[in-house]
Amino acid sequence: MEISGSRARLFACRDRxxxxxxLRRSPLPIDYLSAIDYLKxxxxxxxxxxxxxxxRTVWIPEEDxxxxxxxxxxxxxxAFILEDLKTTDDVATAIQDxxxxxxxCIGATTGFGMWLAVKEAALERDFDEALRRLADKLLSTxxxxxxxxxxxxxxxxxxxxxxxxxxxxEVARMTAQAIADEDATACRSIGEHxxxxxxxxxxxxxxxxVNVLTHCNAGWLAFVDHGSATAxxxxxxxxxxxxxxxxxxxxxxNQGARLTAWELSKHGVAxxxxxxxxxxxxMRTGQVDxxxxxxxxxxxxxxxxxxxxxxxxxxxxxxxxLPFYVALPxxxxxxxxxxxxxxxxxxxxxxxxxxxxxxxLDGTETSIRILPEESASxxxxxxxxxARLITGLITERGVCDAGEESILDLFPEKx
Numbered sequence: 159m160e161i162s163g164s165r166a167r168l169f170a171c172r173d174r175x176x177x178x179x180x181l182r183r184s185p186l187p188i189d190y191l192s193a194i195d196y197l198k199x200x201x202x203x204x205x206x207x208x209x210x211x212x213x214r215t216v217w218i219p220e221e222d223x224x225x226x227x228x229x230x231x232x233x234x235x236x237a238f239i240l241e242d243l244k245t246t247d248d249v250a251t252a253i254q255d256x257x258x259x260x261x262x263c264i265g266a267t268t269g270f271g272m273w274l275a276v277k278e279a280a281l282e283r284d285f286d287e288a289l290r291r292l293a294d295k296l297l298s299t300x301x302x303x304x305x306x307x308x309x310x311x312x313x314x315x316x317x318x319x320x321x322x323x324x325x326x327x328e329v330a331r332m333t334a335q336a337i338a339d340e341d342a343t344a345c346r347s348i349g350e351h352x353x354x355x356x357x358x359x360x361x362x363x364x365x366x367x368v369n370v371l372t373h374c375n376a377g378w379l380a381f382v383d384h385g386s387a388t389a390x391x392x393x394x395x396x397x398x399x400x401x402x403x404x405x406x407x408x409x410x411x412n413q414g415a416r417l418t419a420w421e422l423s424k425h426g427v428a429x430x431x432x433x434x435x436x437x438x439x440x441m442r443t444g445q446v447d448x449x450x451x452x453x454x455x456x457x458x459x460x461x462x463x464x465x466x467x468x469x470x471x472x473x474x475x476x477x478x479x480l481p482f483y484v485a486l487p488x489x490x491x492x493x494x495x496x497x498x499x500x501x502x503x504x505x506x507x508x509x510x511x512x513x514x515x516x517x518x519l520d521g522t523e524t525s526i527r528i529l530p531e532e533s534a535s536x537x538x539x540x541x542x543x544x545a546r547l548i549t550g551l552i553t554e555r556g557v558c559d560a561g562e563e564s565i566l567d568l569f570p571e572k573x
Contacts, residue, residue, distance in 0.1 A: 260380020352390025376452025
């Protein structure tokens with residue numbers, strides 16, 4: 159899909175004054191004040207670019223304001239495809255089948271899905287029953303993702319505060335946009351706070367790159383913009399600190415190899431893709447300075463549920479006395495769950511994701527079987543890393559220890 163001329167030209171230069179002037183005249187899938195906020199006091203961090211053009215992962219297109227548009231992440235890195243979601247069923251399919259994925263992106267897409275659900279429920283005889291049914295459909299798509307249930311709860315509360323169908327539709331649209339805007343702003347702030355960690359390490363490196371290892375994709379594709387684990391990396395890169403990223407391929411869906419590597423390439427960040435089991439070797443041989451991952455759900459006590467394999471990286475980092483940070487917006491905290499291992503539901507995905515691998519062959523995307531026909535396979539999508547293995551949590555409010563008191567000190571309203 160072609161990008162409109164005004165949007166394509168918007169970030170053609172990095173002169174702050176010209177960008178602000180262009181923002182005044184050019185429509186974007188973000189509100190003007192949020193866009194200006196990107197530039198205040200953080201001049202070198204800009205919305206993520208694809209071949210020089212700014213994109214979010216999910217938005218309402220200006221030319222068709224009754225639908226939701228997403229980047230189809232199944233097709234990356236081989237094709238950059240935009241898909242239109244017109245119904246709640248479309249959104250449920252997009253989340254379940256991982257057209258969109260990642261904590262913040264799931265939350266924002268769910269928020270927009272609830273807007274579509276309100277419009278659909280308005281056509282039913284019993285609005286409340288129809289909305290509950292559609293909300294439950296969205297809720298069932300990815301049981302581990304905290305941002306999904308959080309977005310549904312937030313929408314239901316907002317919708318319930320107004321009377322009249324037109325008012326409910328408008329409030330749902332505004333709430334969905336607010337969820338997306340707040341996610342982008344939170345991730346930008348995570349970049350600010352995490353930048354200090356990378357800067358301190360860089361001061362000891364005498365001009366050599368800071369080597370960061372990351373797992374799965376907690377980049378801007380996993381959120382609305384900037385990302386969580388990648389936000390400090392982009393901040394450091396854009397401020398002139400040399401950074402190199404070790405990118406775990408992240409079997410079985412290879413989100414690291416396919417998504418993190420793609421977005422780092424587009425932003426010009428040096429990186430190397432590695433097999434998942436290479437991380438420990440790189441840590442023991444002094445080739446890693448720190449680990450930063452994202453999270454799909456974090457308890458208020460600091461246990462981190464993230465893509466399968468995260469726990470093993472934390473164990474290796476702990477053994478090698480390397481810092482292991484987890485970056486997350488506050489929307490990913492579960493304020494009701496104390497014990498991540500016992501209380502967080504772990505999604506079991508299709509065994510075909512293990513038995514087959516997807517790739518690009520002779521100009522065509524294809525899938526091939528890599529296991530014997532008679533071999534069974536299991537596919538738990540997440541694991542839980544205990545708080546004791548985590549150096550710190552990087553949030554939009556700052557960096558804290560992975561422990562109940564430290565987290566609640568940062569978020570005292572949750573006490």
